[in-house]
Amino acid sequence: MTKKEKFELVENFIVENREAHYRLAYSYVRNKENALDIVQESIFKALKSIDRLEEITYLKTWFYRILVNTSIDFIRKHQRMTVMDDDILSMHLPQAEDEIIDMDLHDAIDQLAPYDKTLIILRFFEDLKIDEIATVMNDNINTIKSRLYRILNKLRIKVGEDFKV
Amino acid sequence: MKDMNKLKKDYEEIEIPNELENVVKESIRQAKAPQKKRSFLKQWSIGAAAAAALFVGSINVSSTFAQAMVNVPVLGSIVEVFTVQNLTLDEDTYQADLSAPAINGLENEGLQTSLNKKYIEENKELYKQFEKEVEEMKKAGNGHMGISTGYEVKTDTDQLLSIARYVENTIGSSSTTMKYDTIDKQKNIVITLPSLFKDNAYIDVISSYIASEMKRQMAEDEEITYFLAEESESGFESIQPDQNFYITADHKLVISFDDYEVAPGFMGVVTFEIPSSILGNLLVSDTYIN
Numbered sequence: 001m002t003k004k005e006k007f008e009l010v011e012n013f014i015v016e017n018r019e020a021h022y023r024l025a026y027s028y029v030r031n032k033e034n035a036l037d038i039v040q041e042s043i044f045k046a047l048k049s050i051d052r053l054e055e056i057t058y059l060k061t062w063f064y065r066i067l068v069n070t071s072i073d074f075i076r077k078h079q080r081m082t083v084m085d086d087d088i089l090s091m092h093l094p095q096a097e098d099e100i101i102d103m104d105l106h107d108a109i110d111q112l113a114p115y116d117k118t119l120i121i122l123r124f125f126e127d128l129k130i131d132e133i134a135t136v137m138n139d140n141i142n143t144i145k146s147r148l149y150r151i152l153n154k155l156r157i158k159v160g161e162d163f164k165v
Numbered sequence: 166m167k168d169m170n171k172l173k174k175d176y177e178e179i180e181i182p183n184e185l186e187n188v189v190k191e192s193i194r195q196a197k198a199p200q201k202k203r204s205f206l207k208q209w210s211i212g213a214a215a216a217a218a219l220f221v222g223s224i225n226v227s228s229t230f231a232q233a234m235v236n237v238p239v240l241g242s243i244v245e246v247f248t249v250q251n252l253t254l255d256e257d258t259y260q261a262d263l264s265a266p267a268i269n270g271l272e273n274e275g276l277q278t279s280l281n282k283k284y285i286e287e288n289k290e291l292y293k294q295f296e297k298e299v300e301e302m303k304k305a306g307n308g309h310m311g312i313s314t315g316y317e318v319k320t321d322t323d324q325l326l327s328i329a330r331y332v333e334n335t336i337g338s339s340s341t342t343m344k345y346d347t348i349d350k351q352k353n354i355v356i357t358l359p360s361l362f363k364d365n366a367y368i369d370v371i372s373s374y375i376a377s378e379m380k381r382q383m384a385e386d387e388e389i390t391y392f393l394a395e396e397s398e399s400g401f402e403s404i405q406p407d408q409n410f411y412i413t414a415d416h417k418l419v420i421s422f423d424d425y426e427v428a429p430g431f432m433g434v435v436t437f438e439i440p441s442s443i444l445g446n447l448l449v450s451d452t453y454i455n
Contacts, residue, residue, distance in 0.1 A: 044425050048196060074429070
């Protein structure tokens with residue numbers, strides 16, 4: 001594969017999966033502008049370091065890793081800046097329409113530490129395999145597995161038939 | 166008990182903003198663009214480096230030549246920089262404001278003309294590209310987009326002139342790229358980074374200084390972030406042989422990185438002043454840096 005073909009493959013992957021990438025970034029920051037910033041920065045980093053992607057089969061985990069690192073970096077840097085929660089904000093704004101605030105998602109996922117949040121999202125929402133997650137997080141498979149069990153337990157989330165850790 | 170199916174559904178319902186597609190495409194374009202420019206710049210600076218090497222060589226080899234140079238009058242005070250070209254576009258959500266510098270008074274008119282021409286050509290090219298992007302964006306349903314370019318005289322002494330030119334692209338968030346030219350006004354040459362040093366050893370010395378400086382700054386202030394090689398995939402490992410630089414009026418070397426090159430976007434363009442003491446033995450001479 002020539003360098004140009006590789007670049008095109010990565011480029012297509014980024015364009016095609018942009019919504020999944022945006023959702024992942026959004027889950028960390030819960031605000032549109034910051035999520036877009038993270039997506040933008042991740043694309044930049046990925047395309048600038050494309051030479052480090054040795055095998056195209058690793059494209060997905062490689063990109064997720066950059067995206068996750070960029071997101072976690074971002075939160076670490078902006079810890080002091082708290083984005084006002086939508087429901088607090090809505091109390092101060094004129095009521096437009098009744099909004100059903102989903103307490104499940106707010107409570108369960110948002111309260112998690114970034115690392116744990118990443119595991120849940122990648123495994124259950126983005127449907128990555130355990131070994132793929134291990135590659136993204138640079139940890140071994142058993143650590144990821146036991147960590148996932150512990151989080152689910154802690155959150156008391158009911159995992160349906162369709163899901164397996 | 167919460168249900169994972171329900172949580173997944175919530176996740177999938179995270180609203181996708183209309184801007185996403187454009188942000189993604191623009192990021193890809195920007196990631197591509199500087200590489201092309203770099204190769205152009207590289208070509209150009211190899212020529213300048215060769216000229217500089219020839220010049221330094223001539224001084225060392227021929228005492229007559231060195232003598233002749235001593236007699237060249239000092240031109241420092243009459244070299245000036247001013248704005249020659251202004252391209253603007255102002256339509257509701259599309260703004261462009263491009264200005265190019267011009268140098269006047271250099272003794273070497275060939276050099277002066279080629280620099281000035283380069284500045285104007287680059288600006289024109291940026292403007293054309295911007296117009297094209299505006300057209301594309303109009304077709305895709307409108308959006309916001311802006312570009313501005315300009316310059317700053319970083320150093321202006323009897324001996325040296327350093328000009329920094331910036332290009333700031335705004336789409337969603339903004340990113341800035343810088344280019345510098347440092348000119349020896351007395352000898353009428355463009356100074357390149359490699360031409361300052363005896364050999365390539367400077368790359369490692371400067372890189373390791375910058376890496377340690379990054380760590381020091383990050384430890385001191387948690388608001389500061391750099392991409393370090395040991396921490397992230399695309400972290401800083403080494404400067405380019407022709408990394409952006411300029412020289413200050415008090416003879417210090419300053420290395421500059423564009424947005425995103427070594428740090429997240431919010432850090433902007435970052436610069437490092439390199440202590441002259443660590444460069445001492447590597448320099449061809451202490452004329453510019455000491």
